[in-house]
Amino acid sequence: MIDEKTAREAVIQAADELFYAHGVQAVGMDAVRTAAGVSLKRIYSLFASKDDLIVAVLHHRTGMWDSGLASASEPATTARERILAIFDFLDAWFREPTFRGCAFINTHGELGATSTAVSDAVREQKRSFQEYVAHLVADAGAPAELAPQLAILAEGAQTTAAIAGTPDAARQARAAAETLLDVATGVRR
C-alpha cells in the first residue's frame, strides 16, 4: 500500500484537476476515487468530508499559484519588472488549453454562499495576493493606492479571459498596469 502522504497527494491532485475542469459539484467522489486510484474508504480516512477535500484542494492551488508567481518573477530585477511579470504569468496561463478561470473565483461563486470554510480559503488567497502586490508597489516607490488597482486588473483579466475564451485580457491588463505604474512613479506621459 502506498504511504499516507503519497495517497493524500494523489487524491488532491486528481480532485484538483476534476474540480477545476468540471466544477466542484459536478464531480462525484466516485470520480475522484477512480482518477486518484485510491479507495473511497481511504479517501474518507484522509479527509473528513468532501468539503474538507475541497478546502485541501484550494490550499494546494494556493501553493501552486504562489510558486508559479515566484518563478515567473525570477528573471525580473526591478520591482516594476516583477509587477509586470504578474501579467506575463497570466498571459502564459490563459493560453493553456485547460485554462478555465481562477479556481478560487469559480469555487467561491459555486459554494461561497453555503460553505464558510470555502469562503475563508478563497478570501485568504486573495488577501495574500494583494499583500504580495502591495510589497512590490512599495519597493517600486509608488503610493500604496496603486496596489489594489493592480490587483483589480489581475482579477478582472482572469474572469474576462475565462469568459471570453481568449488570452487578450492579459495583454490589455498589462498595458493598463504600465500606464498606472508610469503615472504613480512620476514618469511623464
Next chain:
Amino acid sequence: MIDEKTAREAVIQAADELFYAHGVQAVGMDAVRTAAGVSLKRIYSLFASKDDLIVAVLHHRTGMWDSGLASASEPATTARERILAIFDFLDAWFREPTFRGCAFINTHGELGATSTAVSDAVREQKRSFQEYVAHLVADAGAPAELAPQLAILAEGAQTTAAIAGTPDAARQARAAAETLLDVATGVRR
C-alpha cells in the same frame, strides 16, 4: 388563474433571487415553486427544463444590468462622466446587503463547463458590456485600447468586492479608470 406573462415573471423573479443568493445548483425547483407561488406543472409548461429557466434568469439579469447602468449614467453630460458613472453604479451595488458578486461570473464558474447555453448567455452579456464601454471611449475621443482596460477594471472590481465582502474595490477601480482616462485623453499628470 394568473396569466402566462405574470406567472412567467413571478417564476423568473423568484428564481433570480434564489439562484443569486445560494447558487444555482443549491436551489431546487421545489424552492422556486414555493417562492414564486406557481405550481411545478405550470413552471414546466413555461420552461422546458431548469437549464431553460437559468438562461431566462440570465437574460432577465442582463435587462436589469442594462437599465441600471443607463439610469446611473442619466445625469452625466460627457462621455467621461458616463464612463465614471459605471464605477459609481458598482459602488452603490456593492453596498447592497444582498450583493454577492456578478451573477454571470458566478453562474459561469458553476455551470460554464457543463452547459453551453449558460456559457453563451454569459459571454453575450460581457460582450455587450464591452461594446457599451467601447462606444463611450470613442465618444470621449480616447484610443480604442482604453475600452477593454476599463472593462477589465469593472470585472475585477466585482469579483474583488464579492470575495472581500467590502465595497472598496469600486472606489479603487474608479481611481484607476480616472488615471487611464486622463492619460488616454492627453491630460497632463
Next chain:
DNA sequence: TTGCGCGGAGAACGTTCGTTCTCTACTGTA
C-alpha cells in the same frame, strides 16, 4: 344540476450523490 376540462398541490419516480458497510484478498507472523 350534471358533466367536462383545466389547473393546483404535492406524491411518485428514477437518478445521482455523499457517506458507510460488507465481503474478500492479501500480507506478515508463528
Next chain:
DNA sequence: TACAGTAGAGAACGAACGTTCTCCGCGCAA
C-alpha cells in the same frame, strides 16, 4: 499452514434532485 489485521472494490443506504403523474376541486356550458 493457520491466523489476525488491514485495505481495496464496490454494494448499500438515506437524502435530495429534476421531472412527471395522479388526484381533487373549481368554473362553466347546456
